[in-house]
Amino acid sequence: MKETLLDVALAKSKVPSKATYLAWGLAFALLYLGLCESIYARDVYPEEPIQWQWQNIDRVVVFPDVHGAYPELVRLLQVSRVIDENLKWSGNNTHLISLGDLLDRGPQSRQTMDLLMRLQHEAAVAGGKVHVLAGNHELMNLVGDLRYVSKAEYREFASDESAADRENGYRDFISGTDLTFENQSQSRMAFEKMYPPGYFAHRDAFSVDGKYGSWLLSLPAIITVNDMAFVHASLPEMVSQHGLEKINQDYQTITRRYIELWHALIELNVLTDNPKENPELQAASRIQNSSPSDCLQSRQKDCLEQVQRNQLPTPVINTLKEFLALSEHPILSSDSPLWSRGAVYCRALHERPILDTALQKLGVQQVIVGHTVTADARAHSLHADKLIMLDTGMLIDYYQGRPAALIVENGKKLVQYLNPEEKLAPLHDQLPGSYGLSKKELELALTTAQITAIDKPTGAQLGVGGQWKVQLSHNNKNIMALFYPDDRLNTHKKELAAHKLDEVLGFELVPLTVSRTIDNNTGALQLEHPDSITEDSRIKNNTGIGGWCSLPRQYQLMYAWDLLTANSNRSASNIHYRQDLGLVYLTDHSKAFGQRKTLPKTLRKDLVILSPEVRAQLAILDEQKLQQAMGDTINKSAIRSLLKRRNAMLKKLD
Known part of the structure; x- marks a missing residue:
């Protein structure tokens, strides 16, 4: 069989010579031109009109x-x-x-x-x-x-x-793996596991x-x-930015280009096709290992020698960079x-x-x-x-x-x-949420479900306040909640007020909260999401927050909320995250709804940004609406002060 330029390149020594570079470069050029020809032919000469x-x-x-x-x-x-x-x-x-x-x-x-x-x-x-x-x-x-x-x-x-396909795959696996095996049986088992x-x-x-x-x-x-x-x-968001035609064209052309470059780099032995290895990390590593500029001064000599051994032709480096750039294209991202x-x-x-x-x-x-x-x-x-x-x-x-x-x-x-x-x-409007229950079902559970366990903090039994941890049983589900007993600060009423205001605004920041009497204590019972952690816990355990919801937007919403409610008690212990979704929730409004009518003088207007949708929701508030929603939890003076703060926010904040 006739030897190709690619075969020549790959047969050369691991320390590239000038001849190797030439063969490698020519082989790559042929691959690259082939890719371009196929791509442009498809773009210029579609087989049939495309309709979406x-x-x-x-x-x-x-x-x-x-x-x-x-x-x-x-x-x-x-x-x-x-x-x-x-x-x-x-x-x-x-x-x-x-x-x-x-x-x-x-x-x-x-x-x-x-x-x-x-x-x-x-x-x-x-x-x-x-x-x-x-x-x-x-x-x-x-x-x-x-x-x-x-x-x-x-x-x-x-x-x-075919058997030959698998045997060739096995040989490639043995020659390319860093693993060591005691015998062929062991290596065969590893191969079969990786390549079933x-x-x-x-x-x-x-x-x-x-x-x-x-x-x-x-x-x-x-x-x-x-x-x-x-x-x-x-x-x-990219749909409104780019429209139907570009979204579909990007999916088809960007994905194809990514795959073709990936396969070309595998053919050149620049990347491997090991399914356990991330090709983008491989590409980044190959670029870094070929760059003299990444060598530290303290070990520059050894590093430069290593770079020389690993150095790739410029066209290959450029293709690796294009491959990495494509991997970050929006159509291939989690926001697509x-x-x-x-x-x-x-x-x-x-x-x-x-x-x-x-x-x-x-x-x-x-x-x-x-x-x-x-x-x-x-x-x-x-x-x-x-x-x-x-x-x-x-x-x-x-x-x-x-x-x-x-x-x-x-x-x-x-x-x-x-x-x-x-x-x-x-x-x-019945989508199941926490514990697989809809909002109506959760409200019913918090209001009527059997209480199976109560954990009171030190001092709470003496009536000096503090949140209780409560477990309820509802339809064979264990539901966790926080109970705010009545105290001299009217904490439970403020928590109920916070939830009612949150519902009026549609912010969805305060977990579902209902009135309930537990152990002869009137109070507010608040849902605790099963996958929830506090900011305190996140920092202590260095826990990352994943999910699909933008944290910066939610933080801005939290800042606006605390200004509106005059809450002086926000801390890492009452900021909660749902880890799998990345949703932020707020608890403990014991020091909210005060009489302050203005914003803090030290507030920098660039630190709190009111989005158009937040401004629109703030604008709907009026005394009658708030009195109807919250009148049984806070007094008229507190409601009027809240509206004064709202006016100040709309005037001062962008």
């Missing part, structure tokens, strides 16, 4: 994340009247929409893709349409993030993989030219049908339409304006999303019916949910469920 918007469609059927749950999907499509008993298209002019995440976790993702690819052709012949949107798990499979690929998914590709049967055929199939990779790269991130948008995760969960998890105050602007940009009234599994296996309508959460956990073994599809026809939107088979409208 449809109008006047009589019937739409939408299904969320499948995750390899092929039998459940088949049954759902049959009940929804889009395929027949022979799995052939029977939907006539129906538009069938997949919200993405066909892959990972479940056993039959390949069969799922094959079915939908076939139905795309059959539906088109019948005058219908099958739309498949890209989800984050499609993206992950394309870019080599295989954390959630199940062994069963790999096995679907095992018959496409079907792995290599799976990766070939998901390459840019592979059967599934090329198909997945042709999918859109967002489409619109009639007055609805459809997307895997949500509509983050394939990943973002802000609209379903974070404060409506912050997220509703983003959603409204995105819907306006797309020219629609509503968006249908998957990605986030609902805790009660029901579809939910949020944000005044502007967003429908449809993912009810079709992969039952993993999510303990049930299959569901949204059917839109004759002006109605009904969800077709299986297990049991029923058609229902999406639930409105």
Whole structure:
């Protein structure tokens, strides 16, 4: 077989010579030009007109994340009247929409893709349409993030993989690993664990030219049908910034370019294809190890010698840099339409304006999303019916949910469920929160549930105040809460006032709080979220806060809240975080709602920024509204002082 320039480059010594550089550079140039040619050819000569918007469609059927749950999907499509008993298209002019995440976790993702690819052709012949949107798990499979690929998914590709493929893979594994093995049996076991049967055929199939990779790269991130948008995760800020066409083009072109550069760098032995190693960290390391400027003065000689051994040609360095830059592109980030969960998890105050602007940009009234599994296996309508959460956990073994599809026809939107088979409208404003309970259910639990444990701090038994930790039992769930007993500071009334004011403003900063008598003590009982930690605890344990909700925006909201309530008691012990979501909550308003009518003279106006939505909510406050909401917890003087502070905030703060 004729030796290529790439073969010459890779056969050279590990200490590059001039000849090696030349061969390496030429090989890379050929790879690079090949990539550019293929990319530009696709951009200039599309195979067919691309359409991402449809109008006047009589019937739409939408299904969320499948995750390899092929039998459940088949049954759902049959009940929804889009395929027949022979799995052939029977939907006539129906538009069938997949919200993405066909892959990972479940056993039959390949069969799922094959079915939908076939139905795309059959539906088109019948005058219908099958739309498949890209989800984050499609993206992950394309870019080599295989954390959630199940062994069963790999096995679907095992018959496409020859013994020679696996033997070549084993040799590459042995030559490239830093691990040591006592014998071949041990090394074989390690190889089989890292590269299970079907792995290599799976990766070939998901390459840019592979059967599934090329198909997945042709999918859109967002489409619109009639007055609805459809997307895997949500509509983050980038949608209103860039619009439908650019979002979809970026998903297709940026993802393809990332993959092609990644594979080219693997071909040059610059990066490895080890599924356990992050290619972006590898790329950053190769750049750093090739840069003399990163050598410390104290060990410059040794460092320069190492750099010389590891030095890469300039075109390769430039490609590594481009590869890293692509990895940070917004369409590949957690804030993209394939990943973002802000609209379903974070404060409506912050997220509703983003959603409204995105819907306006797309020219629609509503968006249908998957990605986030609902805790009660029901579809939910949020944000005044502007967003429908449809993912009810079709992969039952993993999510303990049930299959569901949204059917839109004759002006109605009904969800077709299986297990049991029923058609229902999406639930409105009943999304389960903490402990898997809706707000109404949590309020009922705090008010009436049996108290199973009480932990009183020292001194509280003598009636000198302090919060009690309380455990309640409700429908076989243990719910934790804080109890503020009546004291000389009227702490419990201030906590109730804080919650009522918070509800009027829609800030969602103060946990649900109700009146309750415990151990003959009148007081306020306040929900404690199960995954909550205080700022005190976070600092002490050096705990990071993840999640989907912007902390800077929430801190600004907290600053505005404490100015409005004249709260002088904010501390690290009463700032709480929900770790998995990144939501901030505030407790202990024992020193709030004072008589102060002005803002602190030392307040710098640039430290507290009132966003348009916060200003709008502050502006709705008036004495009658506050008296009606809070009149039984604080007096008129305190309410009037609060309104004076509000006026000062609107005047002084931007």
